[in-house]
Amino acid sequence: MVTAMHPLSALSLLFALADTLSGRVTDRAGSPLPTATVLVSELHRVATTGADGAFVLADLPSGQYTVIVRHVGFAPVAREVVIRGATTLGVALERAPLWLEPVTITATRAPIPTLASPLATAALSEDALRREQSVSLAHSLSRLPGIHALSTGAQIGKPVIRGLAGARVLVLADGSRLEDYSWSDEDGPSVDARLAQRVEVIRGPASVLYGSDALGGVVNVIPAELPDANGGPRLIRTGFEVSGATNNAEVGASARVEGAAGPWGWRVFGIGRAAGSLHTPAGRLDNTGFGAVNGEAAVGRRGTRGSATLRYTRYAGEFKLLEANEPPSGAAAGGPERRLSDDRIQLAADHLLGSLRLETKAQWERHSLVEISDTGTGPGGAPLEGTAFDLLLNTGTLDLLAHHVAGSAVRGTVGLSGVYQTNDTRGPIALVPDARVHAAGGFVFEQATLGRWSVLAGGRVDLRRLTADSNTALALSPQRRNYTAWSGDVGLVYRPGAALAVSGNVGRAWRAPTLFELFSNGPHLGEARYEIGRADLVPEGAANVDVSVRWQANRVEAEVAAYRNEIAQYVFITPTNQFKDTLRIYRYDQADALLTGAEVSVGVAVATPLSLRGRFDAVRGTNRTTQEPLPLIPPARVAVGAELHGTGLRWADRVRLAVEGEFVTRQTRLNPLDLPTAGYALLNVEAGLERPLWGRAIRLDVAARNLGNTAYRSFLSRYKEFALDPGRNVVLRVSLGE
Structure with missing residues (x-):
């Protein structure tokens, strides 16, 4: 549950000279959740909650943004929040062994709710990447529907999306294309999945956003x-x-x-x-x-x-x-x-x-x-x-x-x-x-x-x-x-x-x-x-x-x-x-x-x-x-x-x-x-x-x-x-x- 408001409180008076986003992250029972991360996606501003579940993000420009809240073991929450003046945000996360990433960036090159994308998308979160325990990015992704690995042993793999691989699947590093010798079955993507916070996948063509090579997926x-x-x-x-x-x-x-x-x-x-x-x-x-x-x-x-x-x-x-x-x-x-x-x-x-x-x-x-x-x-x-x-x-x-x-x-x-x-x-x-x-x-x-x-x-x-x-x-x-x-x-x-x-x-x-x-x-x-x-x-x-x-x-x-x-x-x-x-x-x-x-x-x-x-x-x-x-x-x-x-x-x-x-x-x-x-x-x-x-x-x-x-x-x-x-x-x- 998320609420967004602009109360006349001591906190708003404290930051009256700048736009701020502050609040508290709890579980459904109201208990505080320390070490939760609160991200304003478009601004790349991030805060970590304290022992009382509280957070503050100061010196923000006013505007409408996507705020994502995460905590290990809980389903992440994403909401559109208008920040203007001293804005507060209360977030109650729910323990959930089943959850999808709430936002995708790859599908439109800007944050969008996963359910709002017409493209077939999938993602591996940091928690899921750690669970996969695979050296190869392709092998980690192969447990998602529609994605397989064209493998050379257990250490080299190329992602296969809906039957297409190699130069027909574009791999990005934080939105920038990776170039390699994709003609070879033995040259997989040059990326270590342990460096990632998450991996997003588009299952299907996406050349309109990324040009040549995004024929099978991204x-x-x-x-x-x-x-x-x-x-x-x-x-x-x-x-x-x-x-x-x-x-x-x-x-x-x-x-x-x-x-x-x-x-x-x-x-x-x-x-x-x-x-x-x-x-x-x-x-x-x-x-x-x-x-x-x-x-x-x-x-x-x-x-x-x-x-x-x-x-x-x-x-x-x-x-x-x-x-x-x-x-x-x-x-x-x-x-x-x-x-x-x-x-x-x-x-x-x-x-x-x-x-x-x-x-x-x-x-x-x-x-x-x-x-x-x-x-x-x-x-x-x-x-x-x-x-x-x-x-x-x-x-x-x-x-x-x-x-x-x-x-x-x-x-x-x-x-x-x-x-x-x-x-x-x-x-x-x-x-x-x-x-x-x-x-x-x-x-x-x-x-x-x-x-x-x-x-x-x-x-x-x-x-x-x-x-x-x-x-x-x-x-x-x-x-x-x-x-x-x-x-x-x-x-x-x-x-x-x-x-x-x-x-x-x-x-x-x-x-x-x-x-x-x-x-x-x-x-x-x-x-x-x-x-x-x-x-x-x-x-x-x-x-x-x-x-x-x-x-x-x-x-x-x-x-x-x-x-x-x-x-x-x-x-x-x-x-x-x-x-x-x-x-x-x-x-x-x-x-x-x-x-x-x-x-x-x-x-x-x-x-x-x-x-x-x-x-x-x-x-x-x-x-x-x-x-x-x-x-x-x-x-x-x-x-x-x-x-x-x-x-x-x-x-x-x-x-x-x-x-x-x-x-x-x-x-x-x-x-x-x-x-x-x-x-x-x-x-x-x-x-x-x-x-x-x-x-x-x-x-x-x-x-x-x-x-x-x-x-x-x-x-x-x-x-x-x-x-x-x-x-x-x-x-x-x-x-x-x-």
């Missing part, structure tokens, strides 16, 4: 806001975490130090992980270990009319790859590996100019990918290893957004974006030529609400130029490609009640061919094939229809969604009967494609200690030219689970015990590239507790994946031809915070 990794001193004394907070996993002897540790003083806030966060080879029920998979060191450093300044944050993020590691076409032997041996480093510097700023909120996002990203593989044998017959290819991608992006609000009925965003990218091909194997990309786009996206109805509509125009240098090894002369594309979206939401939303959405999206699809001409040893591009490929264009019914109440949350995504000039790779240096030649081609599918999810709080969950998704993909199934379309799956939870115990503030069964069918619609796999069922169990320790909060999480040690092969595993998927894995994580 994943936005959003960090926590920097600490805010709120005019009080200097503060410093720390957090530590250690973890371990049994299957591959993985160990990990992280440390976070953050603070605030005056208008400044800062954070330093470091994460290290190392693991040996994976194990299946049949034995060890040689050469599947990894090591990674990731982290971020950020500093920000908040003012009365705006804020700015400068953030440096690094994601780097060495990921060993199971040898293609060679079954695991158990003997000590080398093999291919990927050496990845991704460095990003991001500047994000907001400024209020009258009724406009101006937002700027600028980012520079350096992405390096090196593959090491066997280059021959030494005098004694031992394998010699060397660099197979060495690729470097430098990308600069800029987004300029103007958000406006006209009362409570109309709001929208006007945006301009630009991209400049260079690709440098180094190493002995030139997979693609050196190249440069220049791109620019502009869009308008508006929302109007009239009673129970909301209409959202937008349009975008993109210009893109790809320039490739001549390359003797690739037998390529200088090349230039120019693309002009438009995107559009119209959505309608009907709210017959506060907890129910019925929505429909029609959109057009596009994707430019990648450098590899156009000009590749070389061996891809990690996948045991020789790839040849097609220089006359044209952009893909998608026409998508999406309908859904969503229910979000205190004890029940549910969603039913269906979609039809028709893609013109779909780019795909297909094998030929030709060979080069013992490798089969694969060529890129185009055809029209159709993907249809449905998703269902439901959660019910049956009683105070018990909640039940279930989800289902299925997708069907067809090449409409050949009438063959599209490759690597996920098979249908069902998951059902139950959770016991308790609070206020003598030995813990909060405890939980959850069990889930996941049932995956056999994919019967096979493309010539596909290797059939059998259906399977997995049992997963997890438990956790939270309690105070030495004046701090300690959290203990234990998860057992594939508890029955089932022997199975995932249809989306790159290793399925050579090995089983990993067997039982028990993960323990201990977190110590404020």
